[in-house]
Every structure is written in C-alpha cells, then in structure tokens.
Amino acid sequence: MAAHRKSAHRKPKQRPFTGPAARTAATLALAGAATATSASGAGAAPAEPAPTAAQVRAKVDRLYHDAEVATEKYNGAKEKEAAATRAVDALADEAARRTDRLNTARHTLGSMATAQYRTGTLDPALQLALSSDPDSYLERAAHLDRAGDRQTSLLSNIRRQLSGIARVKARADQETEALAARRAELDKHRTAIRTKLADARTLLATLTAAERAAYERAADAAHGGGPATSADGSTAHPDRAVTGAHADRSAPRASVAAPNSRAARAVSFAHGAIGKPYVWGATGPNAFDCSGLTQAAWKAAGVSLPRTTYTQINAGQRVSRSELAPGDLVFFYSGISHVGLYIGGGQMIHAPRPGAPVRIAPIDQMPFAGATRVA
Numbered sequence: 001m002a003a004h005r006k007s008a009h010r011k012p013k014q015r016p017f018t019g020p021a022a023r024t025a026a027t028l029a030l031a032g033a034a035t036a037t038s039a040s041g042a043g044a045a046p047a048e049p050a051p052t053a054a055q056v057r058a059k060v061d062r063l064y065h066d067a068e069v070a071t072e073k074y075n076g077a078k079e080k081e082a083a084a085t086r087a088v089d090a091l092a093d094e095a096a097r098r099t100d101r102l103n104t105a106r107h108t109l110g111s112m113a114t115a116q117y118r119t120g121t122l123d124p125a126l127q128l129a130l131s132s133d134p135d136s137y138l139e140r141a142a143h144l145d146r147a148g149d150r151q152t153s154l155l156s157n158i159r160r161q162l163s164g165i166a167r168v169k170a171r172a173d174q175e176t177e178a179l180a181a182r183r184a185e186l187d188k189h190r191t192a193i194r195t196k197l198a199d200a201r202t203l204l205a206t207l208t209a210a211e212r213a214a215y216e217r218a219a220d221a222a223h224g225g226g227p228a229t230s231a232d233g234s235t236a237h238p239d240r241a242v243t244g245a246h247a248d249r250s251a252p253r254a255s256v257a258a259p260n261s262r263a264a265r266a267v268s269f270a271h272g273a274i275g276k277p278y279v280w281g282a283t284g285p286n287a288f289d290c291s292g293l294t295q296a297a298w299k300a301a302g303v304s305l306p307r308t309t310y311t312q313i314n315a316g317q318r319v320s321r322s323e324l325a326p327g328d329l330v331f332f333y334s335g336i337s338h339v340g341l342y343i344g345g346g347q348m349i350h351a352p353r354p355g356a357p358v359r360i361a362p363i364d365q366m367p368f369a370g371a372t373r374v375a
Contacts, residue, residue, distance in 0.1 A: 053211040067196040069337045071280040074189035081182035091172040102161040256344025263327025265301035270349040278351045288351045316374040332366040
C-alpha cells in the first residue's frame with residue numbers, strides 16, 4: 001500500500017516531442033522569442049545625434065543664400081506686378097476717356113433727336129440709336145443709311161466707340177488676370193523668404209553663445225568683416241526701410257580712380273551707404289538688399305538699372321575679372337544671386353545678408369560669376 005502511495009505522488013515523465021510536433025513547438029518558441037525581443041526594443045532606438053555647431057552654421061549659410069535667391073525672384077516679381085498694375089490703371093483710364101467721348105456723342109445725337117421730335121420728324125434711325133438695348137442697335141445698324149449725313153456720321157462714331165470700349169474692357173480683363181497671377185507669385189516668394197529666415201533664426205538659437213559668436217566672426221570674415229547687427233536673420237518688411245547698427249564708416253576708400261565721373265558718383269554713394277542694414281526687397285535710402293544697393297548707387301549717378309541681379313548683369317558691357325574698374329558690377333554664384341559694386345583693389349561694397357550691414361568686402365570671398373561695366 002505504501003509503495004502504491006509513493007508511486008501515486010511521483011511526477012509522470014514527459015516524453016519529448018518528436019516528428020512534426022517537435023518542429024511546431026520549436027517554431028512557436030522561436031516566434032515567441034522574436035516577439036519578446038521586438039517588444040523589449042520598441043521605443044528604445046537611439047535618438048539621432050544633434051547636429052554639430054559646424055553643421056548648424058553650414059545649414060544657416062545655405063538658408064541665407066536660398067533666401068537671397070528668393071529675394072531676387074521676389075524683386076523680379078514685384079517689378080512685373082508693378083508693370084501689370086500700371087497696365088490695368090492705364091486701361092481703366094482709357095475706358096473712362098472713351099466712355100466720356102461716347103456720352104458726348106450720344107448727347108449730341110440726343111439733341112438732334114429732340115429737335116426732330118419737336119418738329120415731328122424723329123428719324124427711325126435715331127429712335128434706334130437711342131434705344132436702351134445697344135446690342136439690338138448694333139445688330140440693326142444697317143438702318144444707318146436712313147439718317148442724314150451728319151446723323152450717319154454720329155451713329156457710325158457711336159458704333160465705333162462702343163466696339164472700342166468693348167475691346168478695352170476685354171484687354172483690361174486680361175491684364176487683371178495677369179495682375180492676380182503676379183501677386184500670387186509675389187506672395188509665394190515672400191513666403192519662401194520669410195520661411196528660410198525663420199528657419200535660420202531657429203537653427204542659430206540652438207547654438208551656445210560661444211558657438212554663435214564664432215559663427216558671427218566667420219560670417220563677418222566671409223562677407224568683409226566689420227561689426228554687424230544681430231545675426232538672427234531678423235528683417236523688416238521690404239517696403240518699410242529701417243535703420244540699424246552701422247559698420248565702420250571710416251574704412252579707407254580705394255585708391256584706384258573711377259574711369260569716369262558717373263562711376264565715381266556711384267562709388268561715392270555706395271561709400272555713403274556703408275553701415276546701413278540689409279533688408280530684403282529694400283532699395284534705400286535707409287536700407288538695401290544687394291541689387292537694391294547697386295541700383296540706388298547708379299541711380300545717384302543718373303543711370304537707371306533694372307531691379308534684379310539676373311537683369312543687372314545684362315545692363316552694360318561684360319568685362320573680365322582682370323579688367324575690373326571702380327563702379328563695375330560684380331556678380332556671384334552660378335545663379336547670379338548676389339551683386340556688389342567694385343571699388344578697386346580687389347574689393348567691393350555690397351549688402352551681404354540679414355544681420356550684416358552694407359560693408360566693404362574682398363570679391364574673392366564668394367564664387368565669382370561675372371562683371372558688367374555700366375558706363
């Protein structure tokens with residue numbers, strides 16, 4: 001009996017799986033292990049390392065360059081928008097003048113009709129012309145031959161004027177559509193500029209004070225040195241000039257003489273602008289972007305330049321780097337996105353970027369793309 005109780009409490013032996021059952025068990029075990037490993041590693045992937053100060057500086061520089069490219073596109077779009085606005089206004093004025101002439105002709109015709117009515121001889125053609133339905137009048141204009149010579153002339157004149165006004169209004173509608181497209185393009189470039197400058201400010205804010213100071217020193221060296229305003233990319237609206245911290249106005253002037261009096265006046269104006277802030281879209285007198293500065297300098301010399309870098313490069317005679325003379329326009333980057341005014345001695349005056357005021361800089365600090373002699 002005791003032996004029976006002992007055997008009753010003994011654990012039964014488990015026989016190992018064999019054949020298909022063994023393979024199934026192994027598969028389930030491996031799947032469970034993989035699931036457990038995956039679950040334990042979920043959310044534990046190492047975070048991407050923060051960008052280094054050098055990477056931040058490189059990206060900020062790219063953003064500033066991209067913002068300058070967008071600025072020149074904005075400047076070009078603004079010129080086109082202004083031209084479209086002038087065209088719409090001119091057509092509106094023309095339509096108003098034509099309408100005045102039409103009303104005068106109708107008044108004259110009405111006076112003739114009144115006189116005929118008083119004598120009981122109102123011509124059917126006059127009744128037709130004075131109808132409130134001009135379309136009906138134009139369709140039945142064949143009846144003009146029933147009027148006298150003077151009436152026929154007046155009626156023909158009215159018909160021409162109605163057709164002319166219709167053509168002017170059709171052109172005005174087309175120009176209005178073009179104006180809407182120009183304004184949409186302007187908004188697109190404005191948004192791109194503001195976005196890139198905001199991104200630059202955000203990146204600069206990730207740097208320590210020491211790293212930021214190092215960036216500013218490097219940026220100053222790349223753009224000609226001199227004290228600068230804050231490099232946070234802050235900028236005013238392009239249509240509102242601002243003043244800011246000025247660079248050193250006592251920088252020595254180039255000893256190379258300008259080739260003529262107009263070039264000398266342009267260089268003198270640029271020297272007077274040293275220290276004024278960079279503001280995208282600005283053409284002075286208190287702030288400038290790069291092409292706004294060169295345009296204003298040559299305007300002071302009595303020469304009208306186009307607004308953008310990529311049109312200014314075609315505003316005169318191309319010259320090689322070895323032929324440069326004070327007053328020449330010097331252009332940079334493959335997209336012709338930056339311009340300065342050459343002053344001799346391998347130097348130029350330019351408006352570098354947001355946070356860096358107008359200053360003197362060596363022309364070999366940026367990729368040289370070409371030069372143009374204005375006068």
